[in-house]
Amino acid sequence: MGRLFWKFFLIVWLAQLAAVMATGAIFWAERREFESRIGNRPPPPPDFALAPGLRPPPPGPRPPILPIVAGLLASLVSAGGIAWYVARPVRQLKEAFAAAAEGDLSVRVGPAMGRRRDELADLGHDFDRMSSRLRQLIEAQTRLLHDVSHELRSPLARLHAAIGLARQAPERFEETMLRLEREGERMNQLVGQLLTLSRLEAGVGSPLEEIEVGDLLGELIADARFEAAPQQIAIEFSETPGLHVRANPELLHRAIENVVRNALRHTPAGSTLKIVAQPSGNTRCRISVLDQGPGIPENELGVIFEPFRRTANAAGGGYGLGLAIARRVLSAVDGTIQAKNLETGGLQVDIELPLING
Numbered sequence: 001m002g003r004l005f006w007k008f009f010l011i012v013w014l015a016q017l018a019a020v021m022a023t024g025a026i027f028w029a030e031r032r033e034f035e036s037r038i039g040n041r042p043p044p045p046p047d048f049a050l051a052p053g054l055r056p057p058p059p060g061p062r063p064p065i066l067p068i069v070a071g072l073l074a075s076l077v078s079a080g081g082i083a084w085y086v087a088r089p090v091r092q093l094k095e096a097f098a099a100a101a102e103g104d105l106s107v108r109v110g111p112a113m114g115r116r117r118d119e120l121a122d123l124g125h126d127f128d129r130m131s132s133r134l135r136q137l138i139e140a141q142t143r144l145l146h147d148v149s150h151e152l153r154s155p156l157a158r159l160h161a162a163i164g165l166a167r168q169a170p171e172r173f174e175e176t177m178l179r180l181e182r183e184g185e186r187m188n189q190l191v192g193q194l195l196t197l198s199r200l201e202a203g204v205g206s207p208l209e210e211i212e213v214g215d216l217l218g219e220l221i222a223d224a225r226f227e228a229a230p231q232q233i234a235i236e237f238s239e240t241p242g243l244h245v246r247a248n249p250e251l252l253h254r255a256i257e258n259v260v261r262n263a264l265r266h267t268p269a270g271s272t273l274k275i276v277a278q279p280s281g282n283t284r285c286r287i288s289v290l291d292q293g294p295g296i297p298e299n300e301l302g303v304i305f306e307p308f309r310r311t312a313n314a315a316g317g318g319y320g321l322g323l324a325i326a327r328r329v330l331s332a333v334d335g336t337i338q339a340k341n342l343e344t345g346g347l348q349v350d351i352e353l354p355l356i357n358g
Contacts, residue, residue: 258322266293
């Protein structure tokens with residue numbers, strides 16, 4: 001038994017012991033007073049005799065030994081039960097914390113609490129949620145580190161090959177320098193996206209402002225039309241005027257831009273990309289991006305918003321960070337992002353944000 005058990009045991013037992021002793025003392029004092037009153041009565045006449053079968057009263061009051069002993073035993077059992085009831089979940093929490101400190105985040109306290117419905121049970125369930133969340137974060141960081149190492153290996157290998165080529169073929173110096181510059185830019189872009197994702201995952205705050213959705217999308221669509229012109233991709237835009245949301249303008253612009261650029265990469269030349277902004281109920285704003293590309297396998301719809309997750313039919317040379325950044329930006333302002341395949345072909349990505357009711 002731990003120290004907490006003995007502390008509770010002694011406190012409860014001493015309290016009950018004091019109550020039993022006080023109760024016994026009160027009864028003993030009352031009995032003594034009662035018998036003293038009887039003793040003050042005038043003595044019986046000399047010729048007074050007891051009736052047959054009767055005994056004279058005892059010489060004086062005696063302490064109630066038997067009730068005191070019974071009370072002590074009852075208090076001993078009840079104090080032990082109360083102390084065990086309180087100390088047991090605390091000991092389980094202590095063992096779980098010790099296991100977590102050693103790196104074992106698989107220990108769960110909630111099932112051991114049984115049917116308890118008190119603060120200690122709530123603390124156990126809170127520990128389970130904390131442990132589960134920490135395990136998810138550690139696994140995500142481990143996977144991210146592995147993916148970053150894998151993604152950096154390719155441009156570093158090409159840089160190394162270009163340096164070797166420059167030494168072996170000085171006459172191709174300009175071509176080699178262009179390759180070095182291109183690979184350096186790719187690494188710079190990757191590092192920039194990783195820094196953005198890291199800041200968002202760490203919860204680094206950014207100022208929120210009221211944004212008019214139409215104005216934000218107007219600038220973004222102008223840039224998208226410029227990029228889509230060489231492939232003759234038409235961009236159709238429709239909106240419900242007067243939609244206002246609260247977010248960081250730069251981050252929200254980047255999040256939606258990542259979705260639009262991802263759709264442009266998968267939209268065939270000569271086809272159409274649709275962007276729709278409209279209310280979703282009375283409290284949400286929905287921005288939908290619909291392309292006419294090949295879509296995504298159903299079993300991969302749930303992972304495209306995770307870092308470095310690229311589908312089997314992914315197009316372009318991205319790193320799979322754009323949609324992960326978009327999801328994190330939106331979750332920071334109580335927004336959501338989901339994707340689904342269209343029955344007519346293509347992919348629809350829905351972004352929802354809380355509306356500011358004017």
